[in-house]
Amino acid sequence: MRLGLATPVVLQQPGVASPWEATAGPEQLARIAAAADELGYTHLTCAEHVAVPAEAADSRGTVYWDPLATLSFLAAHTRRIRLATSVLVLGYHHPLAIAKSYGTLDRLSGGRVILGVGVGSLAEEFALLGAQWQDRGAAADDAMVALRAAWGRREVDGMVVEPHAGSTELTMWVGGRTLRSLRRAVTLGTGWAPFGLAPDTVAEYLRRQQPPAGFEVVLSPGRALDPLGDAAAAERALSRLRAAGATIATCPIRATDAGHYCDQLAELQTIAGAL
Structure with a gap:
């Protein structure tokens, strides 16, 4: 099981984000991304919400940096680490617009884009953007098919797309928290990145819908880990994810500042390597 980074600062969920993130900026963000890159994460x-209803702020938080702008910035400060949307809401975008904008990022970053996609869960945000809420699951399926057909191709339906991704091989992870989301991922994607599911539930879903070889199961412990302060708890959390079927663990980390965060990243990699 490998480690990914739930990037701090750019998403600040109540109960998960550390206080220092509220005042952190690009310099701290670039420092952490570079450290994760060097450590082999x-x-x-980077998640996507244009706006969050005020009544949902206590549970969802309100800080969501724009993923295209943020990942483009981080691409310039890293060399190898991949850049994952977690997740793009498919109903907010035309598939060809995604293929163009993130294909450009893929070209700029040397082929490092991972498209994490989802159907969306905020009806108010759909209404705000004029997006179609009803039947959004079926529309997302169609969008994923269209993305696969367009990714890395110069000509799509008689239209020329320049620039585009450097390869037609699209890494696409599906978010969600239902068995249907796993089925969607197995059928149309290359990985599944659920949220809010207990490890036992994940394991049960994977027994019911066994993924193919090479399929990524990207799980999160759901809470911030403190590898230096409580190594045993971090080890238990990673072990539970691995037992549930994770091939990658995307981990939020508790810290007091950016320097401490980088130290925590190194320690978590050590813990994971010993499992």
Whole structure:
């Protein structure tokens, strides 16, 4: 099981984000991304919400940096680590617009983009953007098919797309928290990145819908880990994810500042290597 990074600062969930993140900026963010890159983390993440209803702020938080702008910035400060949307809401975008914008990022970053995608869960945000809430699952399926057909191709339906991704091989992880999301991922994607599911539930879903070889199961412990302060708890959390079927663990980390965060990254990699 490999490690990915739930990027701090760019998403600040109540009960998960550390206080220092509220005042952190690009310099701290770039420092952490570069450290994760050097330590061999597989990917870093950035979520998507244009706006969150005020009544949902206590549970979801309100800080969501734009993923295209953020990942483009981080691409310039890293060399190898992959750049994952976690997740893009498919109903907010035309598939060809995603193929163009993130294909450009893929070209700029040397082929490091991972498209994490989902169907969306905020009806208010759909309404705000004029997006179609009803039947959004079926629309997401169609969008994923269209993305696969367009990714890395110069000509799509008689239209020229320049620039585009450097390869037609699209790494696409599906978010969600249902068995249907896993089925969608197995059928149309290359990985599954659920949220809010207990490890036992993940394991049960994977028994019911066994993925193919090479398929990524990207799980999170759901809480921030403190490898230097409580190594045993971090080890238990990673072990539970591995037992549930994770091939990659995307971990939020508790820290007091950016320097401490980088130290925590190194210690977590040591713990994972010993499992």
